[in-house]
Amino acid sequence: MSSRLRVFFIDNAVAILITLLIICALPVAKLPASFLLQEILMRLGRDTFLVLALLLPIMAGMGLNFGMVLGAMAGQLGLIFISDWGIVGIPGLLLAMIISLPISAVLGWVCGVIMNRAKGREMVTGFILAFFMNGIYMMIVLYAMGSLIPIINPELLLSRGYGIRNVVGLDGVRQAFDNLIPLHVAGLKIPVFSYLFIAAGATLLIWFRNTKLGQDMRAVGQDRAVSASAGIPVERTRILAIMISTILAGIGQIIFLQNLGTINTTSSHEQIGMFSIAALLIGGASVTKASIPNVIIGVILFHMLFLVSPMAGKNLIGSGMLGEYFRQFVSYGVIALALVLYEWKRVTQENAARATLRGGGAA
Amino acid sequence: MEAIRRFTADFGLPRLLITVFLLMLFTTAPLVGVNLPSSLSDVLIRVGMNGIMVLAMVPMIQSGCGLNFGLSLGVLAGLLGSTISIETGKVGIVGFLVAVLVGQAFGALFGYGYGKLLNRVKGGEMMIATYVGFSSVMAMCIAWVVLPFKSPTMIWGYGGSGLRTTISVEGFWRHILDNFLAFHIGENFKFPTGALLVFLLVALLVWVFFHLKLGTAVTAAGLNPSYAKASGININRMRIISVMMSTMLGALGIVVFQQSFGFIQLYDGPLYMAFPAVAAILIGGASVNKATLVHVLIGTLLYQGILTMTPEVFNAVLKIDMSDVIRVIVSNGMILYALTRTLKVAK
Numbered sequence A: 001m002s003s004r005l006r007v008f009f010i011d012n013a014v015a016i017l018i019t020l021l022i023i024c025a026l027p028v029a030k031l032p033a034s035f036l037l038q039e040i041l042m043r044l045g046r047d048t049f050l051v052l053a054l055l056l057p058i059m060a061g062m063g064l065n066f067g068m069v070l071g072a073m074a075g076q077l078g079l080i081f082i083s084d085w086g087i088v089g090i091p092g093l094l095l096a097m098i099i100s101l102p103i104s105a106v107l108g109w110v111c112g113v114i115m116n117r118a119k120g121r122e123m124v125t126g127f128i129l130a131f132f133m134n135g136i137y138m139m140i141v142l143y144a145m146g147s148l149i150p151i152i153n154p155e156l157l158l159s160r161g162y163g164i165r166n167v168v169g170l171d172g173v174r175q176a177f178d179n180l181i182p183l184h185v186a187g188l189k190i191p192v193f194s195y196l197f198i199a200a201g202a203t204l205l206i207w208f209r210n211t212k213l214g215q216d217m218r219a220v221g222q223d224r225a226v227s228a229s230a231g232i233p234v235e236r237t238r239i240l241a242i243m244i245s246t247i248l249a250g251i252g253q254i255i256f257l258q259n260l261g262t263i264n265t266t267s268s269h270e271q272i273g274m275f276s277i278a279a280l281l282i283g284g285a286s287v288t289k290a291s292i293p294n295v296i297i298g299v300i301l302f303h304m305l306f307l308v309s310p311m312a313g314k315n316l317i318g319s320g321m322l323g324e325y326f327r328q329f330v331s332y333g334v335i336a337l338a339l340v341l342y343e344w345k346r347v348t349q350e351n352a353a354r355a356t357l358r359g360g361g362a363a
Numbered sequence B: 001m002e003a004i005r006r007f008t009a010d011f012g013l014p015r016l017l018i019t020v021f022l023l024m025l026f027t028t029a030p031l032v033g034v035n036l037p038s039s040l041s042d043v044l045i046r047v048g049m050n051g052i053m054v055l056a057m058v059p060m061i062q063s064g065c066g067l068n069f070g071l072s073l074g075v076l077a078g079l080l081g082s083t084i085s086i087e088t089g090k091v092g093i094v095g096f097l098v099a100v101l102v103g104q105a106f107g108a109l110f111g112y113g114y115g116k117l118l119n120r121v122k123g124g125e126m127m128i129a130t131y132v133g134f135s136s137v138m139a140m141c142i143a144w145v146v147l148p149f150k151s152p153t154m155i156w157g158y159g160g161s162g163l164r165t166t167i168s169v170e171g172f173w174r175h176i177l178d179n180f181l182a183f184h185i186g187e188n189f190k191f192p193t194g195a196l197l198v199f200l201l202v203a204l205l206v207w208v209f210f211h212l213k214l215g216t217a218v219t220a221a222g223l224n225p226s227y228a229k230a231s232g233i234n235i236n237r238m239r240i241i242s243v244m245m246s247t248m249l250g251a252l253g254i255v256v257f258q259q260s261f262g263f264i265q266l267y268d269g270p271l272y273m274a275f276p277a278v279a280a281i282l283i284g285g286a287s288v289n290k291a292t293l294v295h296v297l298i299g300t301l302l303y304q305g306i307l308t309m310t311p312e313v314f315n316a317v318l319k320i321d322m323s324d325v326i327r328v329i330v331s332n333g334m335i336l337y338a339l340t341r342t343l344k345v346a347k
Helices: A002-011 A013-029 A033-052 A055-059 A066-085 A089-116 A122-144 A192-209 A212-222 A224-229 A234-260 A272-282 A292-317 A320-357 B002-011 B013-031 B036-055 B057-062 B072-088 B092-120 B125-146 B193-211 B213-223 B225-230 B235-261 B274-283 B293-318 B323-346
Strands: A167-169 A262-264 B166-168 B183-185 B189-191 B263-265
Touching (some): A002 A013, A013 A272, A013 A320, A033 A272, A033 A292, A055 A192, A055 A234, A066 A089, A066 A234, A066 A262, A066 A272, A089 A122, A122 B125, A122 B323, A192 A292, A212 A224, A272 A292, A272 A320, A292 A320, A320 B092, B013 B293, B013 B323, B036 B189, B036 B193, B036 B235, B036 B293, B057 B213, B057 B235, B057 B274, B057 B293, B072 B092, B072 B125, B072 B235, B072 B263, B092 B125, B092 B235, B193 B213, B193 B293, B213 B235, B225 B235, B235 B263, B274 B293, B274 B323, B293 B323
Antiparallel strands (some): A167 A262, B166 B263
């Protein structure tokens, strides 16, 4: 029994630690409950879809998809185009999604092919690939747009005549999803349609897990060699997992940005991978296992930390910056911790397996 | 024909492209009115600035820990060294040496802990190194605010608390190596003798280390762990030694960088400092599991050459500055290439 309890604590170490932290920081931060609740409701709608995008690659044994940034870039390209063409409201957002779709599909395919060449180190490869593609994205957005790629609206362009401005306002589509079905409960605004959209995405994922392809992914995630001998096209399945993840990330980024209402052309996408992964891990997921409850709990806890720590820092030591550094430390630290726990477990299991081969004695 | 194909296969297509690209930059530079002597001088100065940090990649690659994306730990140790040195108020070579020595002490300490951690996660070092580096940088951000530094050149004036984001080393040990025995040829060419000498000296020390018994054992632990273990080598110990060495070289590297650059960059300054060093050694021909000093020298020259020449030539020819984008694509493309290639070689 005690060993079971230990396993529970080790498996959920990150989530428990963060919850304790928030509980300690809440009274210090002195934020009004209604403000906190409103922010969390808003941010749930904003971020959850992005975090959902991480689930499939984990299932397929490819770890945390640091390459989801590629999808975010595709989503941003879609939004830049619809802002340029002046298409507003829901049709604008839907068109942005449609534009992002082929781009993120191609990027996801590229990502999958590259990851197949780096089996066993998908995460670091995806991480670097995100940086690399960021270079290409910058080249397109800052140099090709307005010169090679026609941009009609001169207000989007930098004063030099080509390249997109640093900040693109999404006035036409700002919170179009969030406000589609207006609902106010006790003075709190609830973005019903965004929630419905997320629910649809989650349902789709649950359904997908039980399809043939979904089962294949799970098998590939368990053991590549066994799956291959069972006739599952391993490489193709892995590529599909990453492609779907990238496409979902593209859609997720569009939902994220319609809530914020502005794009930071060169930086909105950069932190997305880190934020989403940290959120998922805080929610109790690991490198090999993640569920939809992990996503939702993670987004809530992560944003609680996001809101509470700068205020707590300010009230405790008189410097909001300290709290902000602390929050960033936690976000990076959580990812480090989760990766360490995962690799540690793997190494221990390997050693144990070797010990049993040697004759059962504990090494 | 076969020889050419073998050469490109060994050398690697991306590396070949980068070399050709750099040669093109150098040949077009004078034609478009770029001052070649001053550019060459810049390249050499930057090699002196960055060389030791690239060198810091070698021990961990050799011991099988992979690319040290956690170099920022060493950088943090070096930052502690230089801030403590300035706090003591020592100037000139004494101040510089204090910075180096204190940095080495912290480097050894951080490296030991970091090595212990990496020993528990064999096979997954690179990603963990990255995030251990990131989170340490953020933890140190808190430290820079909280630590009781007093020197007025370093702390914020007017009611701010903690250290400034950039601290000038002017009046302490700025250019102390760059100007040592430096000589000028013509008007624009300055040869930073001291910095390059220190770089070569440290490189020589690393070379000697890897030809001693201990160094060979470190390499053996990386090449074939089971064989090394069978020959009585304590692999975990070898790996810790390599990580400590890497971190200490990183600490030395950043102090040398600062004396040339003229500023100490605190807070999130060190966040991405590992990446240029990783890219440089890979451009030089290293892979995820093999690196030599030749790779360090060639890589630093090529990488810093591209970094210096692209903005100058592109600005002169196209009147646009795409250098940042090119740097991002080239360096990360190189890392990506190395990550995807090694597995095929190692099977």
